[in-house]
Amino acid sequence: MKSTITNNVESPIAQVIFAHGAGADMNHEFMMQITQLLNKANINVLRFNFPYMDRRIELGKRYPPDRIPKLIECYQEVINDFVASSNGDLKIPLFIGGKSMGSRVAATLAGEEQVAKLIDGVFCLGYPFHPAKKPEKLRLEPLQNTHKAILIVQGDRDALGNKSEIEGYDVSALCHCVFLTDGDHSLKPRVKSGFTHQQHRQSAVLAITDFIQEKINYG
Numbered sequence: 001m002k003s004t005i006t007n008n009v010e011s012p013i014a015q016v017i018f019a020h021g022a023g024a025d026m027n028h029e030f031m032m033q034i035t036q037l038l039n040k041a042n043i044n045v046l047r048f049n050f051p052y053m054d055r056r057i058e059l060g061k062r063y064p065p066d067r068i069p070k071l072i073e074c075y076q077e078v079i080n081d082f083v084a085s086s087n088g089d090l091k092i093p094l095f096i097g098g099k100s101m102g103s104r105v106a107a108t109l110a111g112e113e114q115v116a117k118l119i120d121g122v123f124c125l126g127y128p129f130h131p132a133k134k135p136e137k138l139r140l141e142p143l144q145n146t147h148k149a150i151l152i153v154q155g156d157r158d159a160l161g162n163k164s165e166i167e168g169y170d171v172s173a174l175c176h177c178v179f180l181t182d183g184d185h186s187l188k189p190r191v192k193s194g195f196t197h198q199q200h201r202q203s204a205v206l207a208i209t210d211f212i213q214e215k216i217n218y219g
């Protein structure tokens with residue numbers, strides 16, 4: 001059984017399902033603060049742990065992430081469970097997304113026709129375009145095969161895909177990238193940039209909120 005946490009608000013404009021990255025669970029400070037900021041924007045948030053992360057927590061051992069097919073299966077189950085709990089009647093728009101690895105899984109699901117029918121869009125916080133120090137091993141397929149709009153919020157010096165690299169990639173016209181000045185893979189800027197990590201997190205959520213509003217208003 002997957003661990004999940006629901007953070008709902010009164011009169012929400014949308015529902016988000018939010019997946020963690022490879023190394024930190026759904027209760028990591030980054031995940032919790034993004035959730036709080038989304039709640040302040042009147043957006044419901046459902047977080048969950050992938051099974052390998054629950055094993056880590058239960059046994060106190062650092063298991064590596066499961067293979068992508070298993071992660072996809074888990075995320076799809078979370079979506080299906082949520083839809084089933086709504087009796088198939090989604091009263092508000094549903095968006096999926098995640099941090100790093102979680103965003104890669106969400107973007108991959110946007111290429112599945114059955115999932116695409118249920119969701120209104122995808123957001124990615126620090127998309128892992130390639131492994132660290134392996135820019136030749138690109139992970140562009142989810143961004144090329146998507147059936148839904150994808151918002152990518154990326155630090156412009158992200159080691160898993162920086163601005164100069166990304167601008168040369170061939171991805172779907174449905175993908176839109178917002179760059180945060182001097183941000184790393186966690187969106188954190190250096191002090192000399194004049195920005196703070198908190199400011200960049202707020203900017204990321206503002207970008208997500210604008211994205212959601214646009215999809216609600218214009219489809």
